[in-house]
Amino acid sequence: MTDPAPLTPALLRDWPLPARDGTKDSRGGVLVVGGARRTPGAAALAGLTALRIGAGRLTLAVAESVAAPLAVATPEAGVLALTEDEDGSPTGETPPHLAAELERADAVVVGPGLDEPEGTAALVRSVLGALEGRDAAVLLDAFALGVLPGLRDEVTLPARTVLTPNLAEAARLLDVDEADPDDAAARVAGRWGAVVSCAGTIAHPDGRTWASATGYAGLGTSGSGDVLAGAIAGLLAGGAPAEQAASWGTAVHGAAGDRLAARVGPLGYLARELADEVPAVLVELQA
Numbered sequence: 001m002t003d004p005a006p007l008t009p010a011l012l013r014d015w016p017l018p019a020r021d022g023t024k025d026s027r028g029g030v031l032v033v034g035g036a037r038r039t040p041g042a043a044a045l046a047g048l049t050a051l052r053i054g055a056g057r058l059t060l061a062v063a064e065s066v067a068a069p070l071a072v073a074t075p076e077a078g079v080l081a082l083t084e085d086e087d088g089s090p091t092g093e094t095p096p097h098l099a100a101e102l103e104r105a106d107a108v109v110v111g112p113g114l115d116e117p118e119g120t121a122a123l124v125r126s127v128l129g130a131l132e133g134r135d136a137a138v139l140l141d142a143f144a145l146g147v148l149p150g151l152r153d154e155v156t157l158p159a160r161t162v163l164t165p166n167l168a169e170a171a172r173l174l175d176v177d178e179a180d181p182d183d184a185a186a187r188v189a190g191r192w193g194a195v196v197s198c199a200g201t202i203a204h205p206d207g208r209t210w211a212s213a214t215g216y217a218g219l220g221t222s223g224s225g226d227v228l229a230g231a232i233a234g235l236l237a238g239g240a241p242a243e244q245a246a247s248w249g250t251a252v253h254g255a256a257g258d259r260l261a262a263r264v265g266p267l268g269y270l271a272r273e274l275a276d277e278v279p280a281v282l283v284e285l286q287a
Helices: 009-013 040-052 064-073 096-104 117-131 143-151 167-174 184-192 224-237 242-263 271-286
Strands: 005-007 029-033 057-063 078-082 107-110 137-140 161-163 195-198 201-203 209-212
Touching: 005 009, 005 242, 009 242, 009 271, 029 040, 029 096, 029 224, 040 057, 040 064, 040 107, 040 224, 040 271, 057 064, 057 096, 064 078, 078 096, 096 117, 107 117, 107 224, 117 137, 117 143, 137 143, 137 224, 143 167, 161 184, 161 224, 161 242, 167 184, 167 195, 184 195, 184 201, 195 242, 201 242, 209 242, 224 242, 224 271, 242 271
Parallel strands: 005 209, 029 057, 029 107, 057 078, 107 137, 137 161, 161 195
Antiparallel strands: 195 201, 201 209
């Protein structure tokens, strides 16, 4: 395996993102499916970051008991209610309004804030089934990655799929006790036939790899992975190929951490602050 190409500003400038002009619909719509009662903020962080990086339209599908409060807290998003069990975890039922939103979404994120395996597996099946034959992109994150190995013989990943595992999730996807950060992304990409962003490395199933040149330990904070998922999804919605969206999204996420580390300190900044840095970082990397 060759060494990953470093995601320097020069490399990124030579790999320009698709132009994003016009209406909110032409800039791409993102649907985030997640948000159990205990963790609705994960879906909100992913969705708001998708808007911060340029997506034009956002819909959040979350547990019904938190849908109304989240709609008030996130006026930029349309919010759909998912049937939940007594603990507030989505059961996996696909209500008509979710099916309709899947029809028009340009990128769908599944996983942020989900917390129950059977319901999550049902949602992954439903989403991937609804996207079959369409050009929409999908990003699987968090709990959706935890249930994916059990669905291997049941689902087909779309051509533009990105997986964003941490090292523990990568180990599960590889069926090993511990994943090596040096080759986890490449091994998961090869095994699952999808683009992978893991521990700052991006891998394509064809063997190409890239590595983030940014990022402090402060990125290891609650909600940071949701921000990364949203950044990549927002670029997927704008038409970027999976490997470009994952590379740019990972670079922007890391550079946002660098900016906060310089201003706030290497530790202690919040995931919501990462999202707020995204527009300025994107302009700098494109300049």
